Amino acid sequence: MEAKGFFLVSACLLGLRTRYDGNSKEVAWLRRGACRFIPVCPEQLGGLPTPRAPAEILGGDGLAVLEGRARVVNQLGEDVTPAFIRGAEEVLRLAKLYQVQGVWLKARSPSCGVTPKLGVCAALLRLHGFPLFEVD
Numbered sequence: 001m002e003a004k005g006f007f008l009v010s011a012c013l014l015g016l017r018t019r020y021d022g023n024s025k026e027v028a029w030l031r032r033g034a035c036r037f038i039p040v041c042p043e044q045l046g047g048l049p050t051p052r053a054p055a056e057i058l059g060g061d062g063l064a065v066l067e068g069r070a071r072v073v074n075q076l077g078e079d080v081t082p083a084f085i086r087g088a089e090e091v092l093r094l095a096k097l098y099q100v101q102g103v104w105l106k107a108r109s110p111s112c113g114v115t116p117k118l119g120v121c122a123a124l125l126r127l128h129g130f131p132l133f134e135v136d
Contacts, residue, residue: 053074
């Protein structure tokens with residue numbers, strides 16, 4: 001199978017109900033594009049349920065989480081760092097498997113965000129040289 005020409009995209013941006021609140025954040029123009037997208041949700045791939053308690057990175061950004069200097073904690077006070085790292089590693093595995101040309105990610109997400117704070121998955125993908133594109 002010819003794998004080139006694929007992009008990974010945050011599943012919620014394609015209309016899948018994968019966000020923490022069980023909803024999507026569909027971006028219609030992404031679905032109409034000529035690109036071939038593979039939907040991913042790092043938090044689900046890391047083993048977290050949907051819906052799930054919102055989470056945030058404490059003590060830095062996604063790079064700091066990967067380096068063990070920060071952690072991801074949900075609103076219930078639970079440390080969900082291992083699930084975020086596991087999910088990021090699974091997305092990286094898919095990015096390598098399909099030799100994706102880039103990754104479209106949801107803004108302001110502790111997994112996928114690129115700005116204002118780099119998320120865990122975004123940080124891992126950036127470390128491995130994948131181009132990141134952010135959608136609000």
